[in-house]
Amino acid sequence: MRLDEVARSRRDPGVVVLEGFHAIKHAVRFGADLLGVWTADPAEVAALIARLAPDIALDPTVVSEAELAAVVPRAQVLAVARRPRQPDPDGILALPGPAPVILLEEPRHLGNLGACVRVAAAAGAAGVITTGVQDPWHPDALRGSAGLHFALPVARSRVIRTGDRPLIALDPTGEPLSAAVPERAVLAFGTERDGLSDELLARADARLALPMSPGVSSLNLATAVSGVLFALTALRGR
Ligand SMILES: C[S@@+](CC[C@H](N)C(=O)[O-])C[C@H]1O[C@@H](n2cnc3c(N)ncnc32)[C@H](O)[C@@H]1O
Structure with missing residues (x-):
């Protein structure tokens, strides 16, 4: 998935948008299937993983701050995951x-x-x-x-x-x-x-x-x- 497709995916009930490191961390830890991860600051994301979640692996696509802010104004890292199959x-x-x-x-x-x-x-x-x-x-x-x-x-x-x-x-x-x-x-x-x-x-x-x-x-x-x-x-x- 490309970053410019994230806005459309917000209306797709089959996927979920995860804004911020902690949301992505728990989603991955509990089995999320990520379709894309983006950040403008890969060093900071790597430091957060090392400090807070060495059990998870992320391979974010690096984009500019302006590109990321155009999609999500407040997060330093953004991901889209498949919505998990869960009971109704x-x-x-x-x-x-x-x-x-x-x-x-x-x-x-x-x-x-x-x-x-x-x-x-x-x-x-x-x-x-x-x-x-x-x-x-x-x-x-x-x-x-x-x-x-x-x-x-x-x-x-x-x-x-x-x-x-x-x-x-x-x-x-x-x-x-x-x-x-x-x-x-x-x-x-x-x-x-x-x-x-x-x-x-x-x-x-x-x-x-x-x-x-x-x-x-x-x-x-x-x-x-x-x-x-x-x-x-x-x-x-x-
Ligand atoms: C902000 S409160 C709602 C306030 C509302 N004016 C009322 O009197 O119920 C939101 C919900 O939190 C729960 N809640 C808040 N205080 C509670 C208490 N002391 N004991 C049990 N439930 C509480 C209730 O389920 C309540 O409906």
Whole structure:
């Protein structure tokens, strides 16, 4: 692939654009099939690999700063990868094992969405399902996840679906989170401004919260996902 083809590939659902070293590093580490890598500073990329990711190999095409900035204004290295084959939402829900699935209801901020994918991967969630208009594979979400979309399945669903899993609503008004959260749960988190929908709250088997100091209304979405996943790990003694 040539650098001047990257703009068109942004509209191709079969490929993903990876902006920045960390996104590319994780994508490669978790098996990405790269179609092209470009940088204007190969020495810096080589230094980053040596310092942060000696387990990966990259062979970037060297272009001028102006050529790279015309495609991506903020990154010192850019790559395009084939979008990995991953389960659809029903496939994610059907995955075996005790790990929870993270359901993000209509997330608005792509960086936040990506940060949720990142912590879901770090904490061993089975997968991430989103609803709403945002494409969870948008380059800004991939940048937010540091490329960890390649480490676990991430898919968008048009409707709220839970398969045969219990649905747990995470909401600041809920009961304090405890180790009693069932295994294989769908852990649902609401949109940044308005929280969870009435429909989801009505369907939930339980409504749970991370207790906060008096006067604090809520946590940032990705912070809440992180707090819940790692609190559950600690509460269950794993
Ligand atoms: C920024 S908050 C939404 C704030 C919204 N005004 C509300 O009251 O729900 C985004 C999501 O993070 C989760 N969240 C935030 N703080 C939480 C807490 N203390 N306990 C559990 N979940 C929380 C909830 O799922 C919430 O819908």
